[in-house]
Amino acid sequence: MLAEKTDDLEAAGREGSDKRVVKEQKYILVQVALRLFHEQGYGKVKFIDIAKSSGISNKEAQSYFSSKEEICHLVIDKHLDNQTAQFEEINENSNPRQRLSLYLDTLVENSDSLITYGCPMTDLYFDMKREDKPLADHAAEILKQRLDWIREQFVLITRVENIMDLHERLDSAIHGISILAQVTGSKQLIKHQVNQLKSWIRSM
Secondary structure, three states, rough: OOEEEEEEHHHHHHHHHHHHHHHHHHHHHHHHHHHHHHHHHHHHHHHHHHHHHHHOHHHHHHHOOOOOOOHHHHHHHHHHHHHHHHHHHHHOOOOHHHHHHHHHHHHOOOOOHHHHHOOOHHHHHHHHHHOHHHHHHHHHHHHHHHHHHHHHHHHHHOOOOOOOOHHHHHHHHHHHHHHHHHHOOOOOHHHHHHHHHHHHOOOO
């Protein structure tokens, strides 16, 4: 009886260990895909590239995910989770003007990445727009989430629900900075544009 219980415990331990390994490898595949999609573009990355860069065999990776599209949906979910966490951290500041300024500061902090690869969320959406409508609709949620958060800050600043196009103007400016960063390669341009937007927000 004791031997049987010991065998059961060992089997349960192996099963638990196997599940942890699978969970960890899935996590690695998604994180690597997120990086590769940003650096190379969704269309240029193949399933085997994700597996190889993850240090996982293609056969094993295919036992976890059926396609690159399936991984991409999880990448989009990861972007949404990361952005949610970012907004929650910024929202700890009670001043909505300061919240918007803190968000704009992240553009300056990420200057190198913006100049080299562009905005990971915006670029992913446009990649999806050309490749796959369900993925594009899913990726659009990332951009909508940001637009909605920006709108919430302007509602708090102006204390009215009808804020006209203030949130759209700021979001468009953020998209524009990302594009100009790649075109000019200028960190100073990013900093200058961000400072102008922060001055505009403070003036309200």
